[in-house]
Amino acid sequence: MTDIATRAQTPGRGRSRAPWRRPATLLTSIGAAAALVGVGGAAAAARVTGHGSCNWAKATSVSACGGMSALIRAAKAEGSLNVITLPPTWANYGTLMHDFQQRYHIAITDEIPDGSSQDELNAIVDDKGTSKAPDVVDVGPSFALEGAAKGLFAPYKVAEWSQIPTAEKATNGDWYFDYGGYISIGYDAKAFTNPPTSFKSLTNPEFKGAIALDGNPTQAGAAFAGVFAAALAKGGSFNNIKPGVAYFRTLKRDGNFITAQSDAATIGTGQVKVGIDWDYLNAAYAQQLKGRVDWKVIIPTDAHYAAYYCQAVTSDAPHPAAARLWEEFLYSRTGQNGFLEGFARPVLLSTMVNTHVVNQAAYRKLPPVSGTPSFPTPAQLKRAQNALIQGWSSVG
Numbered sequence: 099m100t101d102i103a104t105r106a107q108t109p110g111r112g113r114s115r116a117p118w119r120r121p122a123t124l125l126t127s128i129g130a131a132a133a134l135v136g137v138g139g140a141a142a143a144a145r146v147t148g149h150g151s152c153n154w155a156k157a158t159s160v161s162a163c164g165g166m167s168a169l170i171r172a173a174k175a176e177g178s179l180n181v182i183t184l185p186p187t188w189a190n191y192g193t194l195m196h197d198f199q200q201r202y203h204i205a206i207t208d209e210i211p212d213g214s215s216q217d218e219l220n221a222i223v224d225d226k227g228t229s230k231a232p233d234v235v236d237v238g239p240s241f242a243l244e245g246a247a248k249g250l251f252a253p254y255k256v257a258e259w260s261q262i263p264t265a266e267k268a269t270n271g272d273w274y275f276d277y278g279g280y281i282s283i284g285y286d287a288k289a290f291t292n293p294p295t296s297f298k299s300l301t302n303p304e305f306k307g308a309i310a311l312d313g314n315p316t317q318a319g320a321a322f323a324g325v326f327a328a329a330l331a332k333g334g335s336f337n338n339i340k341p342g343v344a345y346f347r348t349l350k351r352d353g354n355f356i357t358a359q360s361d362a363a364t365i366g367t368g369q370v371k372v373g374i375d376w377d378y379l380n381a382a383y384a385q386q387l388k389g390r391v392d393w394k395v396i397i398p399t400d401a402h403y404a405a406y407y408c409q410a411v412t413s414d415a416p417h418p419a420a421a422r423l424w425e426e427f428l429y430s431r432t433g434q435n436g437f438l439e440g441f442a443r444p445v446l447l448s449t450m451v452n453t454h455v456v457n458q459a460a461y462r463k464l465p466p467v468s469g470t471p472s473f474p475t476p477a478q479l480k481r482a483q484n485a486l487i488q489g490w491s492s493v494g
Contacts, residue, residue, distance in 0.1 A: 155418035158271060159255045160426060166257075169426070170202065172419035179206050179420040182221055182232045183213035187362075187386075189277055189378055190440025197436065198427050204420055215241035215319075222250045226414050233421035235410050238319055240479060242273040242408035251410040254422055256429040261449045266406065276428060277378075277442040278406030280397050281320075281327040282465055284373040284380030286365070287392040294372060296400040297331035297345065306353045308371035310360040311346075312379070316487050319405070324374040325490075326474070326482060327403035336474035339482040343489040350493050362386050365393060377465045378441035395465045402467065406445060431455050438464075 152163040154172050163169065173179075179198075186192025195206050209230070210217060215237040222245070225231035237245065245251055246268055253271035267274035283294050289308070294300050300309055315321035329335070329342030349355035358364050360373030362383050368391075373380060377395060384393040409428060415421040427433045434444035435457040441464065450456040474482065 153418075154422060155252070155415065157418075157422065158253050159259075160257055160422065166426070169419055169423050173204055173417070173423040174202060176417040176420045177204060178417050179204050179424055180209065180230060180233045180415075180417065181206060181424075182209040182218050182235060183211055183215075184208050184236060185211040187382065188440075189442040190436050193439070194428070194433060194436045197432070198424065201427075202423065204423075219245050219248075219250060222412050222414070229416050231414060231416050232412050233415040233417045234424055235412060236276065237273075237408055237410070239275075239406070239408055240476065242268075242410060243476065245410060246272040250413055252413045252415065252418070254411045254425060256425050258429045258446060261446055262429075263445075266445060273408040273410040275406040275445045276409045277437040277444050278404060279376040279378040279442055280465070280467055281323050281401070281403040282375060282377035282380050282395050282397050284360070284365075284375060284383060284393055284395045286368070286371045287394045289371045293394065293396075294398075295396060296398045297328050298400055300354060300372065301349065301352070303352075303354075305372055307356060309349060309355050310358045310364065310370040310373055311355075312360045312373065312375040314490075316490050320375050320379070322483070322486065323376075323403050323405060325486060327374075327398065327401040330403065331398065331401035336478040337481070339485050340489060343486065343493065347493045355493075365391055378443070381441035381463065381465060397465055397467050435460065 152168075154163055154169070157163040160166055160169050163172075181195070184191045184195065186195070195208065198204065199206055207230075209221065209232070215235075218232060218235040218237055219241060221232050222235070235245070235251075242251075251272040253268075255271040256274070259267070259271070259274075262274050283300070285294055287293060290304055292299075292302070292304060294305065311321040311324050312318055313321045315325045325342040325346060326336075326339055327342070328345040329339045332341035332345050334341035346355055356370070358369050360370045360375055364370040365373060365383055366387055373383070377397065380393070380395040383391075384395060387393055409425055411418070411421045411425060428437075429446065431450070434446045434450060435455075437444040438447065438457055438460045441460075443464065444450070447456065447461075451461070
């Protein structure tokens with residue numbers, strides 16, 4: 099069992115997000131427990147005393163405005179936090195949002211949980227200056243780079259900043275990796291005599307009408323990653339995703355690949371018997387469907403593809419103190435173990451293991467991974483996206 103030693107760049111959120119969507123099934127937003135405060139009120143609440151005249155909207159670290167106690171006071175005064183596209187069943191976000199609300203008595207509004215990374219960036223622009231603008235975002239690395247280039251994020255370095263590897267964060271604090279996982283194969287153990295072990299094994303006639311991706315790979319990050327992983331398994335490279343497209347074209351021709359979306363609903367009804375998806379989602383389905391479907395999860399032996407997502411505070415956050423407190427919470431021991439309890443691999447996992455603060459029970463539940471994964475560069479990723487958009491229509 100290994101952590102992801104080197105992080106991937108990925109086009110966006112996994113699942114069926116548009117263009118890189120989150121799950122559309124079994125998701126609900128967390129309602130606000132109180133009305134949102136206005137932008138002016140939030141900005142005023144963000145100013146604290148006892149450390150000079152400090153505006154949390156400009157704070158680049160918790161120490162810059164008097165420390166955690168001052169941050170908590172300012173965030174509680176704001177009373178609200180706007181997040182966006184955080185489905186409760188994704189990487190344990192439901193529990194994380196609940197625990198944050200209970201701990202700090204700050205109401206969370208989760209806009210369009212079935213949204214996309216692009217939706218998040220659009221909302222920062224479209225809702226700028228209003229009380230409903232996103233305070234924070236959780237986006238794929240390519241969208242983090244885009245948002246930073248457009249000046250949509252406020253630099254902020256969490257207290258655990260030094261523990262995040264240099265390659266996994268923006269130098270100035272615009273964004274930073276939070277959690278991730280590996281592309282995996284989930285399957286109904288009772289449906290097959292010879293369970294799948296690799297992409298190659300999925301070409302067997304036994305899997306006819308059984309295999310699904312997590313959405314359309316031209317729109318969904320997890321599905322895109324599934325095609326990229328297949329390309330690696332079929333002799334392609336990060337410079338050549340076309341073997342992955344050809345692989346799924348063959349699967350579709352032979353009747354093994356279906357266009358249904360792999361999720362808890364389609365797995366539960368038996369429509370999907372093999373799902374290619376992030377390991378933390380397949381593992382969550384196994385737990386969710388326990389007693390109904392004997393869902394097993396493996397990392398394919400012929401391809402390791404991993405990716406992380408990014409956190410960022412927005413540049414015009416209506417609740418700047420709550421935004422920064424949310425980030426401190428996510429990168430605390432509680433927050434990082436919270437991701438782990440959702441079967442995702444938190445960015446600080448190695449540090450937590452080495453310092454003996456990791457939730458061992460949750461850690462042991464991660465699907466085992468052997469070998470050393472490799473990852474595409476942003477330029478390779480962009481070329482792969484373009485090639486996939488041009489070639490996927492041939493899959494049908």
